[in-house]
Amino acid sequence: MKSFKYITLCATLATSLLFVQCKDEDDNVIINATCTDGILNGEETGIDCGGSACTPCGEVLDFSGTYIQEDQMGRPGINTIFGTTGFKDAFNVTVPSEMQAAFQNKFQTNLLTLNPAYTTNALGLNAEDFTTVLSNDVLWLAQSGVTTYLNGTEILTGRALSDDVIDVSLLLIFGGPDGSENPGLTSDGVPANDATFATTFPYLADPF
Structure with a gap:
């Protein structure tokens, strides 16, 4: 004790x-x-x-009352990149099951505004397919196997703490079919976390 x-x-x-x-x-x-x-x-x-x-x-916690959803964060940075002024707030309060119908076309418009030359990305997804995946903003998680955002073999099977999800997103938006296009736009220039992750839950590094 x-x-x-x-x-x-x-x-x-x-x-x-x-x-x-x-x-x-x-x-x-x-x-x-x-x-x-x-x-x-x-x-x-x-x-x-x-x-x-x-x-x-x-003390006894009181869970009575009416609660509303204020934010949505399945995959990091998706609403930041694609949820432009005009529907960012609406996206935040929409449940995932309704997101594709409400936002896929808007996401596709913004994708082609960001990269007018977009054809397919390193996952082989055209603009419609890619934004269909992104507009349903949930983090997929495989029940077995490697957990990774993208490691070259496994795709969107979850997210490891060390995964550079922003670079993956930029690569898929600007990198073209083999990831080699627009090299100046496919990374945010931050190669790794600036502090060591903890070895116990919740594994995040201490703030400093």
């Missing part, structure tokens, strides 16, 4: 309700908890955290 101080900010809802969790990377419940100046103190039990044991200082 060890005593520690640990509190993680999980999400902020439109109602300004803050969610926090009181388990560490080992998924241990905090017991004998006390709260001092917003800091949770207690002991680990080795039991998965759940229920009121996970709320800050024993």
Whole structure:
């Protein structure tokens, strides 16, 4: 057993309700908890955290109310590149099942505005097929095999933290059928993350 101080900010809802969790990377419940100046103190039990044991200082979280979707982020940068002024906000509040019908034509128009010479890309997709895939803005995830955005063999089977998804997007927009066209436009010039990823969930590097 060890005593520690640990509190993680999980999400902020439109109602300004803050969610926090009181388990560490080992998924241990905090017991004998006390709260001092917003800091949770207690002991680990080795039991998965759940229920009121996970709320800050024993408070009960209130999930009542009406919530609305404010943002959509399946694949990084898609709405930034294709969701231009005029429908970016509408895209953010549209559920994925309705996205293709509502936005594929708009995405295709913007793709051909960005690259008027576009024919097919390194995936062999013409403008209509490519924007059909992109306008359904969900991150695909293969249940087995390699998880990658694009590694030259597997395609859109998920996203590894080290995947350079912006370069992949630029390559598919500007690189042409073999990825060699417009070399000055197929990379953002940022080759890697600037901090080491963690080895435990959620694996993101600490801010600095």
